[in-house]
Amino acid sequence: MPAAPLPADVAERIATLRRELDHHSRLYYELDAPVLPDAEYDRLFRELQSLEDQYPESRSPDSPTQRVGGGRLDEFEPVIHVVPMLSIRTETETGPAGATAFDARIRRDLALGPEDPPVEYNAELKYDGLAISLRYEDGVLVRAATRGDGQTGEDVTRNIRTIRRIPLRLKLSEPPAVLEVRGEVYMALAEFEAFNRRAEAGGEKLLVNPRNAAAGSVRQLDSAITARRPLSFFAYGLGEVAGWPLPGTQSGILDALAAAGLPVCDERTVAHGGEALAAFHSRVGERRASLPFEIDGVVYKVNSLALQARLGFVTREPRFAVAHKFPPEEGVTEVLGIEVQVGRTGALTPVARLRPLFVGGVTVTNATLHNEDEVARKDVRVGDTVVVRRAGDVIPEVVRVVPGDGLRAEPFRMPDRCPVCDSLAAREEGEAARRCVGGLFCEAQRKQALLHFASRRAMDIEGLGEKIVDQLVDQGLVRTPADIYSLTRESLASLERMGDRSAENLVAAVDRSRRTTLQRLVFALGIRNVGESTARDLARHFGDLPPIVEASQEALMTVPDVGPVVARSIREFFDQEHNREVVTALSAAVQWERIAVESVPRPLAGVTFVLTGTLPTLTRDEARAKIEQAGGKVAGSVSAKTHYVVAGAEAGSKLEKAQSLGIHILDEAGLLELLRQHDKSLSAIAKETQ
Numbered sequence: 098m099p100a101a102p103l104p105a106d107v108a109e110r111i112a113t114l115r116r117e118l119d120h121h122s123r124l125y126y127e128l129d130a131p132v133l134p135d136a137e138y139d140r141l142f143r144e145l146q147s148l149e150d151q152y153p154e155s156r157s158p159d160s161p162t163q164r165v166g167g168g169r170l171d172e173f174e175p176v177i178h179v180v181p182m183l184s185i186r187t188e189t190e191t192g193p194a195g196a197t198a199f200d201a202r203i204r205r206d207l208a209l210g211p212e213d214p215p216v217e218y219n220a221e222l223k224y225d226g227l228a229i230s231l232r233y234e235d236g237v238l239v240r241a242a243t244r245g246d247g248q249t250g251e252d253v254t255r256n257i258r259t260i261r262r263i264p265l266r267l268k269l270s271e272p273p274a275v276l277e278v279r280g281e282v283y284m285a286l287a288e289f290e291a292f293n294r295r296a297e298a299g300g301e302k303l304l305v306n307p308r309n310a311a312a313g314s315v316r317q318l319d320s321a322i323t324a325r326r327p328l329s330f331f332a333y334g335l336g337e338v339a340g341w342p343l344p345g346t347q348s349g350i351l352d353a354l355a356a357a358g359l360p361v362c363d364e365r366t367v368a369h370g371g372e373a374l375a376a377f378h379s380r381v382g383e384r385r386a387s388l389p390f391e392i393d394g395v396v397y398k399v400n401s402l403a404l405q406a407r408l409g410f411v412t413r414e415p416r417f418a419v420a421h422k423f424p425p426e427e428g429v430t431e432v433l434g435i436e437v438q439v440g441r442t443g444a445l446t447p448v449a450r451l452r453p454l455f456v457g458g459v460t461v462t463n464a465t466l467h468n469e470d471e472v473a474r475k476d477v478r479v480g481d482t483v484v485v486r487r488a489g490d491v492i493p494e495v496v497r498v499v500p501g502d503g504l505r506a507e508p509f510r511m512p513d514r515c516p517v518c519d520s521l522a523a524r525e526e527g528e529a530a531r532r533c534v535g536g537l538f539c540e541a542q543r544k545q546a547l548l549h550f551a552s553r554r555a556m557d558i559e560g561l562g563e564k565i566v567d568q569l570v571d572q573g574l575v576r577t578p579a580d581i582y583s584l585t586r587e588s589l590a591s592l593e594r595m596g597d598r599s600a601e602n603l604v605a606a607v608d609r610s611r612r613t614t615l616q617r618l619v620f621a622l623g624i625r626n627v628g629e630s631t632a633r634d635l636a637r638h639f640g641d642l643p644p645i646v647e648a649s650q651e652a653l654m655t656v657p658d659v660g661p662v663v664a665r666s667i668r669e670f671f672d673q674e675h676n677r678e679v680v681t682a683l684s685a686a687v688q689w690e691r692i693a694v695e696s697v698p699r700p701l702a703g704v705t706f707v708l709t710g711t712l713p714t715l716t717r718d719e720a721r722a723k724i725e726q727a728g729g730k731v732a733g734s735v736s737a738k739t740h741y742v743v744a745g746a747e748a749g750s751k752l753e754k755a756q757s758l759g760i761h762i763l764d765e766a767g768l769l770e771l772l773r774q775h776d777k778s779l780s781a782i783a784k785e786t787q
């Protein structure tokens with residue numbers, strides 16, 4: 098059947114649909130601010146698709162319909178790169194010296210003397226994906242090719258068209274005849290993880306890592322598969338160019354590409370000299386773990402194209418650029434065993450013992466498996482080959498098992514008894530961790546409790562570290578925190594590698610810790626759910642240790658921010674006979690300042706406020722913090738128990754209710770006045786106690 102001729106109104110409708118769909122796609126994918134419901138987008142899309150089917154001559158390579166993919170290829174066609182796709186040299190030095198060594202080479206090659214000014218560079222990220230060349234002719238994407246061997250790549254146009262962030266048409270009113278853009282296709286980490294979560298739920302194959310995911314997706318023979326992979330792109334350079342006013346610098350090229358609608362990463366800088374490059378390297382290194390995509394280093398390029406040309410090439414690598422890498426964050430190794438460690442609160446943590454692996458800049462021999470559900474989810478077994486990740490300063494973790502073809506060990510089973518003290522290890526409802534119920538009878542918990550007790554923010558006993566605590570407990574010299582205060586130079590002398598001097602220092606540090614604050618002491622006890630700030634609140638509220646030990650759960654709940662869970666943890670702790678014994682012994686060994694409860698300035702104690710509407714200067718949180726600081730409470734709704742309602746602009750039903758109940762209403766100024774009185778009483782107390 099011959100194709101119907103294209104009527105003018107249909108052509109116009111097609112143009113409108115393409116414009117609309119492009120616009121909404123940009124809002125969705127680039128600006129992350131969609132305005133059109135998905136269903137409406139799909140409706141417009143299908144309308145365009147059916148018009149293009151009806152009038153095949155209307156088809157155009159820059160139509161949004163070209164992004165869906167579909168149709169299988171037997172192989173990719175070869176593409177010859179007129180301007181070869183080069184690779185760059187990797188700097189051998191990994192530290193800051195890598196940057197200065199590169200700068201020194203450049204200065205030497207440019208025959209610059211010490212008096213000459215620093216060389217200007219453009220510093221960029223080294224994205225970890227797949228290199229691609231995009232060819233735009235008269236502003237329209239006509240071909241996309243992989244790097245291949247640098248001279249000949251593969252035609253992956255249909256796959257690349259499915260990547261929404263790659264414009265099918267440049268945003269230029271007078272597009273150049275030819276513009277080849279080079280850059281990296283990658284998969285953002287969040288997209289990678291979301292994809293794998295979906296794949297896992299659907300029982301499909303998981304992607305191994307973001308880089309393989311990007312490379313594998315681009316090289317799919319079926320572009321419908323590529324279309325389902327959430328890929329992105331960053332432009333970093335140029336290939337063949339005709340009819341385009343070429344900027345004189347690399348930074349200028351990137352700006353121009355961004356202006357033409359290509360995605361260009363903002364994390365780049367123009368830097369002068371090697372020191373500035375080293376600073377960029379370390380700044381990016383620190384931020385690496387929090388970037389939304391993976392990088393394996395940074396790239397430095399001499400900024401001026403004229404200087405680039407002067408520097409030329411060595412074999413097939415340009416002299417003007419270098420890749421300065423970071424240590425890899427992921428590696429593959431073998432699980433030698435799975436051990437279970439017991440933490441301070443008795444939580445059992447499965448830990449994989451690994452064949453040593455250099456990853457993230459350190460040698461890793463252990464990696465956490467978090468908890469039993471995680472082990473089961475990842476199905477990690479002894480003897481498995483696993484991917485281990487250490488990003489930034491976080492604890493190394495086992496990411497996943499690399500499927501092998503051999504026989505595997507039995508699935509790991511979490512013990513139901515504590516591996517250290519053999520007490521029952523039970524799992525409470527809603528908790529991920531199994532916990533040993535042995536408490537301080539459990540040696541592991543005892544050691545952890547002692548380390549916590551001595552830690553800097555608790556009793557601050559310098560020198561009482563892991564090695565010493567291990568020995569003290571193993572030799573039976575210390576059982577509870579209170580025993581620390583009976584240590585003498587003589588008793589310490591029996592420890593390994595403990596000279597007279599160290600023993601003396603440790604005893605002195607223990608003595609120094611005898612004078613402390615109630616807050617530190619309460620925190621040091623290591624009560625579950627009682628961190629530093631709760632310890633401070635308890636100290637301020639009760640003023641001394643005995644009232645805390647005796648307080649009922651209800652009394653504890655009158656302390657700001659102490660809810661039923663925390664109150665129960667505190668009560669359970671002090672209900673244990675051995676904990677009370679420890680507290681009694683400690684009370685004899687240490688002194689803390691008692692806080693006269695009356696003198697704690699809490700003029701608004703027992704006063705309940707409700708905040709409503711927008712205050713002129715304070716945010717809700719600021720107003721709440723000020724009230725709570727003065728001892729007041731902020732409730733969510735107005736009732737007969739409310740003392741004050743603080744109302745700002747556009748206060749609604751809460752204000753009405755307050756009026757109907759005859760509750761006192763304050764504006765922001767009124768609240769601040771109330772708080773000022775609180776300040777006055779504070780300074781009055783301070784004077785009295787001087």
Ligand code: IVH
Nearest residue numbers: 183184185221222223224228281333396415
């Ligand atoms: S420039 C002539 N810049 O790293 C210079 N490459 O061997 C050509 N890469 O596979 C490359 N980020 O795909 C350049 N900001 C960046 C890059 C980058 C990643 C990749 C590139 C190639 C390898 C360099």
